[in-house]
Amino acid sequence: xxxxxxxxxxxxxxxxxxRSVSFYAAATALFLAGFAQNAFAQFENVQLVPIADxxxxxxxxxxxxxxxxxxxxxxxxxxxxxxxxxxxPFLDLSGTVNTFGGEQGLLGLAFHPDYxxxxxxxxxxxxxxxxxxxxxxxxxxxxxxRADPSSGVTLMTIPQPFTNHNGGQIKFGPDGYLYIGMGDGxxxxxxxxxxxxxxxxxxxxxxxxxxxxxxxxxxxxxxxDNPFVGNxxxxxxxxxxxxxxxxxxxxxxxxxxxxxGDVGQNAREEISWQPANSAGGENYGWDRMEGFACFENxxxxxxxxxxxxxxxxxxxxxDYTHTSNGGGCASVTGGYMYRGxxxxxxxxxxxxxxxxxxxxWAARPVxxxxxxxxxxxxGPLPQLSGTATFGEDIDGDVYIRNGGAIYRFTEACPYPxxxxxxxxxxxxxxxxxxxxVDVLDLVAGI
Ligand SMILES: [Ca+2]
Ligand SMILES: [Ca+2]
Numbered sequence: 001x002x003x004x005x006x007x008x009x010x011x012x013x014x015x016x017x018x019r020s021v022s023f024y025a026a027a028t029a030l031f032l033a034g035f036a037q038n039a040f041a042q043f044e045n046v047q048l049v050p051i052a053d054x055x056x057x058x059x060x061x062x063x064x065x066x067x068x069x070x071x072x073x074x075x076x077x078x079x080x081x082x083x084x085x086x087x088x089p090f091l092d093l094s095g096t097v098n099t100f101g102g103e104q105g106l107l108g109l110a111f112h113p114d115y116x117x118x119x120x121x122x123x124x125x126x127x128x129x130x131x132x133x134x135x136x137x138x139x140x141x142x143x144x145x146r147a148d149p150s151s152g153v154t155l156m157t158i159p160q161p162f163t164n165h166n167g168g169q170i171k172f173g174p175d176g177y178l179y180i181g182m183g184d185g186x187x188x189x190x191x192x193x194x195x196x197x198x199x200x201x202x203x204x205x206x207x208x209x210x211x212x213x214x215x216x217x218x219x220x221x222x223x224x225d226n227p228f229v230g231n232x233x234x235x236x237x238x239x240x241x242x243x244x245x246x247x248x249x250x251x252x253x254x255x256x257x258x259x260x261g262d263v264g265q266n267a268r269e270e271i272s273w274q275p276a277n278s279a280g281g282e283n284y285g286w287d288r289m290e291g292f293a294c295f296e297n298x299x300x301x302x303x304x305x306x307x308x309x310x311x312x313x314x315x316x317x318x319d320y321t322h323t324s325n326g327g328g329c330a331s332v333t334g335g336y337m338y339r340g341x342x343x344x345x346x347x348x349x350x351x352x353x354x355x356x357x358x359x360x361w362a363a364r365p366v367x368x369x370x371x372x373x374x375x376x377x378x379g380p381l382p383q384l385s386g387t388a389t390f391g392e393d394i395d396g397d398v399y400i401r402n403g404g405a406i407y408r409f410t411e412a413c414p415y416p417x418x419x420x421x422x423x424x425x426x427x428x429x430x431x432x433x434x435x436x437v438d439v440l441d442l443v444a445g446i
Contacts, residue, residue, distance in 0.1 A: 060391020073105035107168025162186025181246035227281035261334020269332035291319030329356035358384035
């Protein structure tokens with residue numbers, strides 16, 4: 001390290017202080033270089049910490065405060081507060097939802113961006129006629145941990161020809177509009193090409209303005225800039241087309257970009273992506289395409305449906321084959337672009353999983369491509385099971401349902417300062433911010 005010391009430098013009015021500053025600045029720079037080089041390459045300290053035992057959870061959401069809301073497919077919403085589950089459900093729709101089919105039930109929950117003021121939240125469920133229902137409820141005026149069960153109003157009822165492929169996620173985008181992920185109506189291979197038909201709400205991403213008609217049916221309006229407004233062939237609610245069964249979509253809380261996990265047929269599972277400045281109208285390809293591959297030339301599709309690989313089709317950013325996933329059952333579960341604080345080496349990586357295999361991946365853009373990495377192919381995380389959903393809290397920390405429990409992504413932090421001393425000028429193998437701060441403190445304090 002001798003080169004770091006400005007010995008004999010006559011220009012230094014206070015050599016000792018100058019030496020000290022130079023030395024530690026250089027040391028810090030060396031440390032930062034090592035940190036920057038490996039912060040995104042090393043996940044071995046990432047952990048999944050269980051926070052609650054609760055089964056059948058298919059959605060995890062927050063209401064703009066520190067509570068988490070666990071939506072159970074069987075019809076109830078439970079509140080997670082101060083490290084525990086409240087005994088009484090926030091909402092109980094178990095007498096309303098139909099859960100006979102494996103993909104039916106209470107599937108989605110979204111709180112209005114102004115929930116603290118208006119108390120509105122929205123649910124997506126399948127009813128006794130197998131239809132998808134989008135409904136609005138209000139919080140109990142006297143109890144913030146209970147909904148008013150009599151407050152429900154229905155925005156949309158969308159018939160479903162089969163019991164599978166109901167989509168189910170609803171989320172408010174950064175634009176304040178409510179997005180609804182609709183599956184293609186089910187069976188297999190989209191038998192009547194619903195996902196490509198402009199007069200079908202199935203197989204689409206929908207976008208509603210719930211601040212129109214607040215007090216009168218249908219309790220929503222059409223955003224003026226929805227892409228097909230004025231086109232008589234299309235339902236005006238349609239934002240994007242060509243989805244098979246969007247099982248969990250999300251918005252990057254930093255950029256506003258949208259990620260859609262779209263469940264495939266027999267060969268490929270995919271993640272689609274939409275930039276925050278999208279004007280809508282994307283065609284995600286189903287059922288001309290399954291992921292990056294051609295699927296079928298369904299003659300029941302409209303005449304102007306683009307062929308496989310047509311430039312007008314928006315290809316996914318990621319797909320994986322069922323074979324690579326272990327064969328047999330495969331079903332992607334879309335997650336979140338990680339922007340949290342408890343597992344900092346994951347920041348900037350999009351998390352997703354496969355429900356069947358329990359495989360878990362992180363992905364990030366590298367140039368025009370997306371680099372993907374398994375997080376549980378021998379480490380750092382265990383093989384999962386029943387990964388039905390991810391969720392994000394008010395701070396951006398990310399959760400996952402694994403079987404009958406909810407887990408938080410975290411990292412083994414902080415390192416004891418003594419552990420870091422031998423490595424202060426070497427490459428660290430963790431992106432742990434607490435460790436990082438400890439070392440800076442350590443360096444500054446020498
Ligand atoms: Ca078809
Ligand atoms: Ca697609």
